Amino acid sequence: MTLLKYLTKHTQLSEKSIKNTVELLNEDCTVPFISRYRKEKTGNLDEVHIGAIVKFKAEFETIEKRKIAILKAIDEQGVLSDELRSKIQETEDLVSLEDIYLPFKKKRKTKAETARKNGLEPLAKIIMAQNHDEIDYVASQYLNDQVQNEDDALEGARHIIAEWLNERISIRNQIRNQLERSAMLTTKVIGTKKDDEKAQKFRDYFDWSEALKRCPSHRFLAILRAENEGFIRVKIEIDEHYIISKIEDRIIKSNNSCTPHIRLALQDAYKRLLFPSLSNELLKNAKEKADDEAIKVFSTNLKQLLLGAPLGEKRILAIDPGFRTGCKVVCLSAQGALEHNETIYPHAPQNKSAEAIKKISSLCDAYKIEAIAIGNGTASRETERLVKRIHFKNPVEVYVVSEAGASIYSASKIAREEFPNYDVTVRGSVSIGRRLADPLAELVKIDAKSIGVGQYQHDVDQNKLQTSLDAVVESCVNSVGVNINTASVPLLSYVSGIGPKLAENIVAFRNENGPFEDRVTIKKVPRLGGKAFEQGAGFLRIKDGKNPLDDSAVHPESYSVIQKMAKDKNMPISDLIGNKTELHQIDLQKYCTDSIGLPTLKDIMEELEKPGLDRREKAKVFTFDQNIRKIEDLREGQLLPGIVNNITNFGCFVDIGIKESGLIHVSNLSDTFVKDVNAHVSLNQQIIVKILAVDIARKRIQLKLHKN
Structure with a gap:
């Protein structure tokens, strides 16, 4: 093929x-x-x-x-x-x-190979021919120094037959089909681990059984994790008597002295060779399917997270909250540059709240702060309440921002290169502030697996996961576009055709020669050839440059078409951009060529109407219920505001403003059947939930999506 x-x-x-x-x-x-x-x-x-x-x-x-x-x-x-x-x-x-x-296939020393060396293959062929009534007598003719008696000869012949049956494609496929239809996945707890504290999160699987084909991916991966951690044993079970009888019907053609030996060989082949091999193959295939499903969930979540609502170029004060070690505060410029940092101690044990309020207020005045970003980790709610007590001279919006992966970034090579003179606490606070301004630009600096928006991401095929996540990041970066004059090396490296090395060259060229004034200048970057320019130019933006088209998704190869349109309209390109009246009057058929057809021309028209438009929504302020501070404050039936912070196949997790996230099980997302969780909620969506149940001992909260 x-x-x-x-x-x-x-x-x-x-x-x-x-x-x-x-x-x-x-x-x-x-x-x-x-x-x-x-x-x-x-x-x-x-x-x-x-x-x-x-x-x-x-x-x-x-x-x-x-x-x-x-x-x-x-x-x-x-x-x-x-x-x-x-x-x-x-x-x-x-x-x-x-x-x-x-x-x-070359095999290690097997029973069948030993039997062949002992000259028993002709005997095996005679048995499989099934036309001899005196097989014991025939076996006596194959005795030698290695084969002492008829029983040894017949046993050796059966080993050869077992290998033949194992290698017969029709038999393997018959068992495969039966396993796919009827295999049961069963688990048993390892006795010595039953009371292990770490094993308790897997206690649902201490004695479990279900049809493998009906086992959802998240449960299958949970069971495999429990097995890998040594808490349970996993087996595949099936009605072997039914399968063997069906195979017998196919291979046994007579009823004579050969028949019992074929049956024994088949039973041996099934138990020793076929079932172990094919059940492992079944589990391997199930694992691959579960991996694909988990990777799909992670990829969908990551895409939603990366395309999360940016606040934009605002002057931000960011706080990484903490109790004993204090709250790390940084002030960032509208372009994300670090302008100031210090630590305040508003919470126990220091309890210097008045001093902290005064400091935050003065910093907001001094640095003309427009928004405050507070990390959602330890002491987040306490810090948020403190900040909201402050009476600012100018309007300041307060946001709670996910810290997921911030510690990974702060200790990374990228962070050390960005802030060589600052410690991890300052870098972490900067990351929190920058995430509010532009989640995409900041999150690309972090290994996607550390962001924590998937299910069992550490249990799946890591190469396959990395390939999928890299594709998601590349897709998101290029769908939004990148300001070449402000983008970091990690962000530029995901631009089509660029990669890490060229990204470093672009930043080095920018630092040495100043901002790029037009896309043509990009070609001067060392080692950035024609192919890389072709692939990446349309995704690289230049704000306030010489050519207004450079701040759009229109590729330079199509500039000539727009120039012709503007000439036909007798107006400069700058007057054509954003002019819907004139643009709607253009007959696109007139500008079709061998290389540019209607699909591209329609894209160009859409871009000219709203050049450089960021497809993402703008960040919105969100407020949790101020009366809910810990899990003990929750009561069944309460309606609370929350933010979706993770999506899985079995439901979604919701931050309701306390340490523990609640779960909306898939069955509680709608009154009708839910096929796809993402059809009902999205990551970072602000929703209202109803408390269904609270298990304080296990720190579990069951929620229901409340329809407004």
Whole structure:
């Protein structure tokens, strides 16, 4: 099968779109660039479709690579026939490929191999022929120094038959199908671990059983974690008598002295070879599916978090709250530069609240602060209440900001390079303030796995997770666009075609030569060639530059079309931008060329109407119920404001202003069936919840989404 046919089969997209997209990918074009600026070639495919092509292209290449290795291995054994070669080349999946290769795979010393060396393979063939009534007599003819009696001969022959049955593709597929339909996942607690305090969070699985195919991904991953931590044993169970009888019906063709030996060989093959191998394969496949589901959840959450509402360029006072060690306070410029830092001690044990109020008030006046960002960790609510007692001379909005991953950033190489003369506490406070101004620009500096908006992210395939999260970050960064004159190296590194090294070169060039005045100047950055410029230019913005189009998503390759439009209108480009009346009068068909069609022209029109528009919402002030300070204050039936701080397949977690987040189980999101949690809530959404139950001992809060 060719790559094109494989991709067509798995994506259901047109061959032309796939062919052109693959050509672009082979030219090192990125997914954001292809989806945004090559719509005519791809047939207007979006990032999801192109991402699917990337995925299945890699899958196909893995299969082809494995085929080459298998063909080489079998050929070296001198047993590669034309028929076998053709069979291997026509195979479309790795499982079938490995089944074909199984009889030729070099094995460690096995019972079957020992029996072959003892000359018992002809006896095994006679038994499998099933046409002999005196098999004991036949076995007596195969005795030698290694085979002492008929029983030894027949046992050796059965080992060979067991291996043959294990290698028979039809039998393996029959068991596979039965396992997929009927396998039960069962767990038992390890006796010595039953009372272990750490094991209690897994106590639901101390004695558990359910159909594997119905086990949701989050529960399956929880069970595997409990097993990995040594608290439970996990088994796959199935009606083996039913499976064996079905296989017997297929392979036993007579009833003579050979029949009992075939039955014994089948039972041995099933228990020793087939079931262990195929049940492990089943668990491996289930793990991969659960990983994919968990990664999908994490990726969706991460995208929502990265595209969270920015406050914008405001002068911010940020506070990393604490009790004994005090609250770390920093003042940031509208561009996020650190202008001042110090520590205040408003809470126990120092209790210098009056002094802290006076200090915050004076700092807000001195640095013309427009907003205050308070981290949501320890002492957050106490600090928020303190700040809201202050009577500011000028309006100051107060926000509570997620601290997730701030400590990771503050100790990172990136933070040390940004603030070499400040300790981790100052860096952490700066990160909190910058997150309020622009979540995307700040969160790209942190390993996405440390942000904490997924389920079981440390249990899934880490390479697959990293690939998915990198794609999400790249997509978000390029969908918003990047101000090349203010962006950090980490942010620039996610721009299409740029990467870490070119990002460093851009910042170094900017520091040495001053701000970029136009996109053309970007080409002067060392080692930034034509390909990188083509891929990245449309996503890099220049505010207040020489060319107004440089602060838009219009690619420089399309500037000439806009210049022609402006000329036909007899007005400068600057007057055309934002002029909906004139723009709506333009006949786009007139400007279609071989390289620029209606999809691109419509994108250009949309961008000219609102150039540089940030698709994200603006940050909104949120206030928790001031009467709720700890879990003991909660009562069933209360209605409380909250913020969604994590989404999983089984529901969403909500911050209601105390240390413990509450859970809205999927069944409590709606009065109707909920297929997708994200269809009902989104990360950082402000909602009203109803308290259903409170378990103070286990620190668990059950919530219901309250419909306004």
